[in-house]
Amino acid sequence: MIEEEIGDELRRRGLTLAIAESCTGGLVGHRITNISGSSDYYKGGVIAYANDVKERILRVAKKTLEDQGAVSAACAEEMAQGVRILLDSDIGIATTGIAGPTGGTPEKPVGLVYIALATKDYVYHEKHLFHKNRVGNKRAAAQAALLMLRKELLHVKDERRARSSER
Numbered sequence: 174m175i176e177e178e179i180g181d182e183l184r185r186r187g188l189t190l191a192i193a194e195s196c197t198g199g200l201v202g203h204r205i206t207n208i209s210g211s212s213d214y215y216k217g218g219v220i221a222y223a224n225d226v227k228e229r230i231l232r233v234a235k236k237t238l239e240d241q242g243a244v245s246a247a248c249a250e251e252m253a254q255g256v257r258i259l260l261d262s263d264i265g266i267a268t269t270g271i272a273g274p275t276g277g278t279p280e281k282p283v284g285l286v287y288i289a290l291a292t293k294d295y296v297y298h299e300k301h302l303f304h305k306n307r308v309g310n311k312r313a314a315a316q317a318a319l320l321m322l323r324k325e326l327l328h329v330k331d332e333r334r335a336r337s338s339e340r
Contacts, residue, residue: 174208175323176207176208179326180208180210180213182326182327183213183214183326184213184214186326188263188264188326189216189261189263190205190214190215190266190322191216191218191259191265192205192215192266192267192318193219193221193253193265193266193268194218194220195268195270196244196271196272196286196314197268198220198222199218200311200314201266201268202215216261216262217260218260219259219260224243227248227252227255231252231256231259232255232258237251242281243269244271246300248287249267249269250289250296252265252269253289253290254289254296255267257291263292263293264291265292266288266289266291266321267289268315268318270284270285270286271283271284271285271286272307272310272311273306274305274307282302283305284304285300285301286300286303286310286317288314288321290321290322301313301314301317
C-alpha cells in the first residue's frame, strides 16, 4: 500500500509531512492517517476550501488568487510551502482543483487539479486533468498526490544511494 511505503520512508529518513487540501477535502490526510504510527511523521493538515482560508492561514498571496486563481500552479505551490512552514514540517503537499461536476470553464475544466510539493529547498507542481465525476476526481487527485510524494522520496533516496556508490 502506497501510504505504508511513504510512511516507512518518512520514518526511516526522519522526515515530517504536512498537507494542504482544497479539492480533495481531507482525503490525502485521511489516507496517510489510516496507517498506524503515522503520528511519527505526519504533523497535520489544513483543509483550505475557501480562498480566504488559503490567504489567511496558508499565506497564499492575494495577488496569486486574483491574477491566477485558486486553481493554478502558483496557488498549489504557495499552499504547499505555506502548510510546510505553518506546521514546521520537512515536506508540504497541496492539492487544488475543480472536482465538479460544476465550476469548470473552458480554460479550467472540471477535473483540472494542481498538486504541489515543497521542501525547504524547492517547490514544484504537477498538473492533472482527471474525469467529470466529483468523487472520482477527488480519489484520483489524492492518489496522484501520494504518488508524487512517493516519487519524491524514492528519487531522493536513489540520488543519495548513487552518490554513496561513487565514493
